[in-house]
Amino acid sequence: MSLLDPFLGPTRIAYLSMEIALRPDIPTYSGGLGVLAGDTVRSCADLELPMVFVTLASRDGYLRQFIGADGGQIDAPDPWSPERHATALDAAVAVRIEGRPVWIRPWLYLHTCPHGGSAPVILLDTRLEENAPGDRGITDRLYGGDEVLRLKQEAVLGIGGERMLRALGFEIRTWHLNEGHAALAPLSLLARHRIGDDRPAAGPLRYDPDPVRAACVFTTHTPVEAGHDRFSYDLVARLLGDFFEIEQLRLVAGPDELNMTRLALNLSGWVNGVAARHAQTARGMFPGYRIRAVTNGVHVPTWTSPPFARLFQSVTPEWAHDPDVLSRMDRLPDDAIWQAHEEAKAALIDEVQHRCGVTLRQDHPIIVFSRRMTGYKRPDLLFTDPDRLRRIAAALPFQVVLAGKAHPRDEGGKALIRELHAQARAMADSVPVAFLPNYEMGLAKIMVAGADLWLNTPMPPLEASGTSGMKAALNGVPQLSVLDGWWIEAWEEGVTGWAIGGDGSRPEEHAADLYAKLEDVVLPLWHHDRPGWTRLMKAAIARIGSRFHSQRMMRRYASEAYLR
Incomplete structure (x- = not known):
């Protein structure tokens, strides 16, 4: 009996994502997109949804x-062995790239949740002796190499993923594309629906898109124009040959170049952004398309720290499977909340000491900023006016912990990391600042639980959703954030956290607004009103944790997108 046999019959939904964060020691993810996909896997197992996942x-x-x-980022590979965590399946498919067949082997990773529900994840691998030496490494490095390798990877994910599921015996009715990287999957479906004569030609579309649109769901995550993959048609023709006639491809993917987002939009019957504000932004970027909103959520038992998990368990055993019941947590005793937080904070302090030798104090608040290091996230906003920051700290002491990776080709992001280290050295006499290297799932769980305050400073409207603040809220951590992404939906001033500026305020005013909120509201409350701060902690859990979770997110996808 094959490990896949229990899934082949009932599974009708496929979820394709270039990256999926399965566990900390399987580094098949780069950041929020992959962590969201991993939380989706975990929630589908919890809810026993009939889904199969495909990634590289x-x-x-x-x-x-x-x-x-010098404080600069040094990049290195982060290898892992599929043999240690996954099972090789007895199947293979080929995608023709540059005129050669590139063979793809599937590995099965099976996620099983505590009550027994399971979700299969298929990992596509081209490291096979049957392949030409230059093709074996196509699936080795996530987002590695240049645009040529990127298009090859997206061909393996989209075309290869669609063929692989057929070869394994799945009968998929709904294809969920997690970002435009997977847009060649609906193109592969479209290639099966040729109409009219057989001559490739310009002019009207000679394929029937209706059955493809009926089958495809597309989630776009990127409000940053540069984040939408584009490839020249010369490159497409060189790599993919006659897989799909270029003149016909122009009709569904853009007249001048292959735009993966346009391709997904044109071949998907249900499209959504990942927060209400993001959907609004996406509709402005892509007028003429109906783009709905399904706000992201996080997998509650994954991101709840052990002390808070024990606390929630003492109130209701259903909290992990039915996070809606977290709405009751505003009734928890203040002492119990504070004790759980102090335990989680001590774990963060120990991690900071271990990783970078900076000693933090338990009796001073810790402000945490951790996310991908790139310009629009503005990780340096807190340090805009170092002298004012010192004055604030002299009256109301605080500490700062930072973490995040820059993409290997993002020189601006790498420059920001060097600048943050320079600021840490300059502030050492007044504000302890620690930068924790190699931000990943395991470290993230410690940081979201151990923070006293979660800081988020994106340049609006460039934050699609953001989920790290949701994870912090599960652990009773209030947020101080620019009004963008999901925070507009969760923000209740002085109840769940605070806003930096107002909705629509000018970005150049955000630094002054940040300092004013810290000096006049946030830090005085932490230092001088413990009951008031504890009320915020309980509200963060009850009003955010009970709403912004991945079970709720997947119930919406199931009822609105998959069953349409």
Whole structure:
């Protein structure tokens, strides 16, 4: 009996994602997109949804980050062995790339939740002796190489993923594309629906898109124009040959170049952004398309720290499977909340000492900022006016913990990491600042639980959703954030956290607004009103944790997108 046999009959939904964060020691993810996909896997197992997931094996991971003596990021591979965590399946399919067949082997990773529900994940791997030496590494490094390798990877994910599921015996009715990387999957479906004569030609579309649109769901995550993959048609013709006539492809993917987002939009009957504000932004970027909103959520038992898990368990055993019941947690005793937080904070302090030798104090608040290091996230906003920051700290002491990776080709992001280290050295006499290297799932869980305050400073409207603040809220951590992404939906001033500026305020005013909120509201409350701060902690759990979770997210996808 095959390990897949229990899934082949009932499974009708496929979820394709370039990256999926399955566990900390399987580095098949780079950041929020992959962590969201991993939380989707975990929630589908919890809810026993009939889904199969497809991603790349990414044997060399994404990026192991080291910090040099100058504070600069040093990139290194982050290898893992599929043999240790997954099972090789007895199947193979080929995608013709540059005129050669590139063979793809599937690995099965099976996620099983505590009550027994399971979700299969298929990892696609081209490291096979049957392949030409230059083709074996296509699936090795997540987002590695240039645009040529990127298009090859997307061909393996989209075309290869669609063929692989057929070869394994799945009968898929709904294809969920997690970002435009997977847009070649609906194109592969479209290639099966040729109409009219057989001559490739310009002019009207000679394929029937209706059955493809009826089958495809597309989630776009990227409000940053540069984040939408585009490839020249010369490159497409060179790599994919006659897989799909270029003149016909122009009709569904853009007249001048293959735009993967346009391709997914045109071949999907249900499209959504990942927060209400993001959907609004996406509709402005892509007028003429109906783009709905399904706000992201996080997998509650994964991101709840052990002390808070014990606390929730003492109130109701259903909390992990039915996070809606977290709405009751505002009734928890203040002392119990504070004790759980102090335990989680001590774990963060120990991690900071271990990783970078900076000693933090338990009796001073810790402000945490951790996310991908790139310009629009503005990780340096807190340090805009170092002298004012010192004055605030002299009256109301606080500490700062930072973490995040820059993409290997993002020189601006790497410059920001060097600047943050320079600021840490300059502030050492007044504000302890620690930068924790190699931000990943395991470290993230410690940081979201151990923070006293979660800081988020994106340039609006460029934050699609953001989920790290949701994870912090599960652990009773209030947020101080620019009004963008999901925070507009969760923000209740002085109840769940605070806003930096107002909705629509000018970005150049955000630094002054941040300092004013810290100095006049946030830090005085932490230092001088413990009951008031504890009320915020309980409200964060009850009003955010009970709403912004991945079970709720997947119930919406199931009822609105998959069953339409």
